[in-house]
Amino acid sequence: MIQPNTDPALFEKRSSAVTLGDMEIFVFPELLYALVLANIMSPRVWAWKEQDWAQKIANKSTNRRVQRLKQFIMDAYDFNLDLDTWGLTTKDRELDRFKDFIDPEILSQSNALFGYEGDKYYFDLDIRRHFGLDKYTDDTIPYWKTETVEAMDAFRHKPGYTMGAGECVSFSTLYAAALFIVGGVPLEDIYMIATPLHSQNFINIQDGIITNNRRIATKNMWFNGTEITWKAQRAIRNEKVTIVANNTGYIHTMYPEATIDPDSYKKGMDALKAYLVTPIDMEILSNFLRQHSELQSCFQVRHDYHGGHRYIEAEKVYAYEHSSSFRVNDDTRAKLLEEVDTYEFYPEPIVGRIVLNNFEDFFKQNPGLDLNEPADLAKLLDAFSCTNSKARNVGQKLVDFCRIEPKLPERRRFVPSTPIRLEADWGRDRILETLDAMRDTHPVVDLAFYAYRDLTRTDWEPFLHAALERNPVVIDALRKKSETLSIEAIANLPNESIYDDVRLAQPDEVWNFQRGDGVERALALATLLKHRVPDRPVTLRITPDNARIEWDDQSRDLPSAKGLTKDLTF
16 A cells, blocks of 8 residues: 555545546546646647648638547547446445545435436436446446546557547547647636536537537537437436536535636536527427427428429428438428429328428517517417327427526535636647646646656656556456466566656556556556555666566566656555
């Protein structure tokens, strides 16, 4: 066991910044933005800015830069939700670990790993099965760790992957860093929004943008009624928001104090609320029916044809969209209907169905309907009278489609916090210098350096504690091998680190990606040896070009290019 060299709470936060598990970020919300800063410090993201595609958009509009960045991320990364990637732990172990920081009952009500299954939507979905948690026992749970950009890039070395990968928090923090560095979006306009089961960003530019894993959604896209957008909406539509964070601080649903600047919080969340509401018009109605396909049977579409009219079930028209570039909801509807086989039409209106086209006149006669006004709402609902039983609540469902009310953390007591002010045009070196100068007075910046893994600027003890206590993958993978064969399996991995310069990978990163510098492989060996015989001393003697591990009466030398110097015994 590594002994804390500072107060236990700070030690636990710093150690958690190394492993960045789902539980750790929930309990220590400072870690969410610390990872953003770690990615901002990373040379990997700054290298994107020098690539041809980024150079070509440097002088384009913000929207063009954001859209091109999205395409790059989609081409470079897969979404990964393999819960076995970072190994298993137990609820009892983690509850004991966090007992001094959080009420276990509150944790179980707010975190998926400890029993939370979301609001009604997620109960209906059976969220544990949906996320693969049902295969674990009631006590066994996955670590569900978040990846730095380096670990995301390293997935290409893992069997079954051809590119980088990451889970939702990894993407949200990577997007925040990349939008700042490559997209030129000011940090104060980037809001991290975490729920118990998901993490997204709201970007307060133009009408707003929401990032969702690899993709982004503009306001128009948010209400387009497609399957992809519906999935992007699930968390913010159905869950309480746990954390909102930006460069001024955070607010957490569980803690009574918030460090986020109240004016910044209000500005961002007012913009988010505006993004989540859209006026109702013909396009929105058509999008609504695309998403709620079960209600299409309440409608028919009229086609003006050869000086007369003919009619067709709405669901048949929407079905034709799948193989057409034309859509029901815009000026291309007539061309879409021309693609439909003639025998699909009826010469007279279909009894019991609303003529969708009639709403074009309704919206022209009633522009700017305000759903907050009872008279306007009643007028809209009255327009959806239909003998089809499925349409009984169609009007209210349309209102729900057009207006999402985010379940934000209730007002907290705001405490002053120093904003993190950075400018992308400063360049990486100046940003590193600025952050380094803030470390002693800003806890989030201090944690960022631990997430960044620079062992020349951080204490070793939190990193070692994380290595020994929270890296079960390498241990489990070699469980059936003898100690001799296990040592050889680690020692003979390629001498290649996934991290640049003096930064170090954790043992499970070494094993998952089957590579590591000598120092990293020595630490992986130490983790394995201490797990098998906890009481035996293990010593690491690290020099700029070598890492020697000593245990019992044995030793092993592993070449290193990290340039580090350290003697450790544990």
